[in-house]
Amino acid sequence: MKSIPQGLNEAQFNTLSKAVTQKANSMGFGDDIVVQGSRVTGTAKPNSDIDLAIRLSQEQFDDFLKQSFKTPNPGSAKEKTMLHAIQTGKIQAGEAGLSSFRRQLERELGMEVDLSVILKQGTFDNGPVLPLWR
Amino acid sequence: MGQSSHFGDNRLFRQLMENFGTITMNNLYCKIYINTALPRTLLVNFIAKTCHGTVTLRTISSTLFQIDVITNEEADPRLATSSEDGFLYYPYYLEIDPQNSAVESNLYVTAIAGLLRSFWEQGATAVASCDFEEELPRFVSKDQQTVTVVSTLPNRPAGIQLSLPVSGVSQSLAS
Numbered sequence: 307m308k309s310i311p312q313g314l315n316e317a318q319f320n321t322l323s324k325a326v327t328q329k330a331n332s333m334g335f336g337d338d339i340v341v342q343g344s345r346v347t348g349t350a351k352p353n354s355d356i357d358l359a360i361r362l363s364q365e366q367f368d369d370f371l372k373q374s375f376k377t378p379n380p381g382s383a384k385e386k387t388m389l390h391a392i393q394t395g396k397i398q399a400g401e402a403g404l405s406s407f408r409r410q411l412e413r414e415l416g417m418e419v420d421l422s423v424i425l426k427q428g429t430f431d432n433g434p435v436l437p438l439w440r
Numbered sequence: 441m442g443q444s445s446h447f448g449d450n451r452l453f454r455q456l457m458e459n460f461g462t463i464t465m466n467n468l469y470c471k472i473y474i475n476t477a478l479p480r481t482l483l484v485n486f487i488a489k490t491c492h493g494t495v496t497l498r499t500i501s502s503t504l505f506q507i508d509v510i511t512n513e514e515a516d517p518r519l520a521t522s523s524e525d526g527f528l529y530y531p532y533y534l535e536i537d538p539q540n541s542a543v544e545s546n547l548y549v550t551a552i553a554g555l556l557r558s559f560w561e562q563g564a565t566a567v568a569s570c571d572f573e574e575e576l577p578r579f580v581s582k583d584q585q586t587v588t589v590v591s592t593l594p595n596r597p598a599g600i601q602l603s604l605p606v607s608g609v610s611q612s613l614a615s
Contacts, residue, residue, distance in 0.1 A: 376571075383569035386525045387471065394514075400471055400535035405508060412497055420513075 309436055311345035311356060318415060322356075323438035325414070326421070329407055330360050335370075335423070338362075340435035343420075347434055355418035358438075359430065367395065367425045374401045395428025468538050468545060470552055470570035473512075474559060475520060475530040483532060484509045490558045491551075504543055504551050508535040527567035549575050 310319045327337050343357035344350040362370060371388070374397055378384035391397050399405045399421045411419045424430045476483065480498070487509065488495050493502035500507040510533050519529040538548055552568065553576050559566040568576055 378571075379573070382573050383473075383527065383567050384571065384573065386528065387569045390525070390528050398535075400469055400508075400537075403469075405469070405535045405537055406506070409499055409506065409508070412499070416497075418497055420510075 308439065311341045311436055312348050312350045313345060313352070313354070313417070314356070314415070320439060322411065322415065323440070325411065326358060326360075327438055327440070329404075335360050335362060335366070337438070337440060338426070339438045341438070342430075342433055342435050346436045353418075355420045356415070357420045359422055359424045359435075361424055361426045361431060363426055367397075367423070367428075370402070370423060371397060374403065394430060395425030396430045397423040467571040468543075468548055470534075470536045470568060470572070472534040472536065472552075472556065472559075473527040473530040473567045473569065474532045474534065475527070475565040476532070476559075478564075480509060480511055480532065486562075487534070487555070490555060502539065504539055504548055506537050506539055510535060527565075530565070530567075552576065 308316075310316060314322070326339055330337060330339055338361040340359055340361065341356060342359055344354050345356045350356075371391060375384065375388040375391070378388055387401065391401065399408045402421075402423045404421050404423075408419050408421045411421070422430070474483070478486070484495055484498060484500065487493070487507060488500045491500060491502040491505060491507070493500040493505065493507070495501075498509045500509070512529070512531055512533055514529055515531040516529040520526045520531075523529075536552065549572055552570075552572075556566050556568060556576065
């Protein structure tokens with residue numbers, strides 16, 4: 307029996323899996339996408355978000371980081387945001403160009419969605435995870 | 441030969457020159473980090489009121505913007521005040537995109553500046569992280585109270601960081 311994140315039904319998770327996988331593929335990321343956090347551990351509250359992470363290799367992550375941030379001005383807040391992304395191995399939805407897509411998911415699911423691009427084996431690649439359905 | 445004969449329309453020429461080398465539609469995304477003790481629901485309502493927007497979950501939609509109010513999972517009160525890049529650890533950040541491709545970039549940037557100003561006026565600290573940090577104005581205290589205005593770029597009016605006394609933030613924004 308396939309596992310489903312807490313608070314979602316089979317149809318919702320199926321729709322979510324298809325949509326996110328399709329989006330990730332269109333961006334050349336492949337399909338290593340997981341659910342993390344309280345929806346996996348079973349500790350979610352009704353208003354908890356669902357945490358989705360697209361996992362990239364170091365090379366993919368470095369390439370996408372350059373594409374996302376380009377060359378920010380030295381000393382700018384954007385540069386500090388970029389350096390933080392390098393340090394933590396996490397590019398948040400906005401910088402990843404995924405905020406609009408995330409809003410669509412939120413409207414579809416009726417719950418908040420945290421969608422990010424993370425480095426495999428990085429700081430945020432931890433805890434129990436649930437792969438999206440393929 | 442005048443400008444109008446090259447471009448056919450002086451208005452178009454002016455518009456092109458105003459936008460030249462500054463902002464293009466594909467880099468209007470803006471993140472604003474916000475330091476306030478306000479609960480997120482009240483912050484969302486404040487932004488919606490300021491932008492004349494409607495709220496769906498944590499997203500505010502107006503004629504110019506789509507704004508998501510996100511709880512920063514890396515928030516850390518100690519780091520927020522003790523380090524140079526402390527804004528990365530503020531309790532909230534906004535992810536802001538233009539409502540659609542028809543939004544005029546200069547109008548959009550002006551509105552972002554207005555939003556920053558509204559936080560400043562209410563005593564919150566706000567830092568913009570985007571491609572047009574240099575386009576955002578510095579704010580000056582109206583009543584000459586002690587106000588910290590810090591640019592994250594040396595000698596440039598960019599990467600606005602505004603600090604006012606935090607007391608009264610909750611009452612002001614919540615009212």
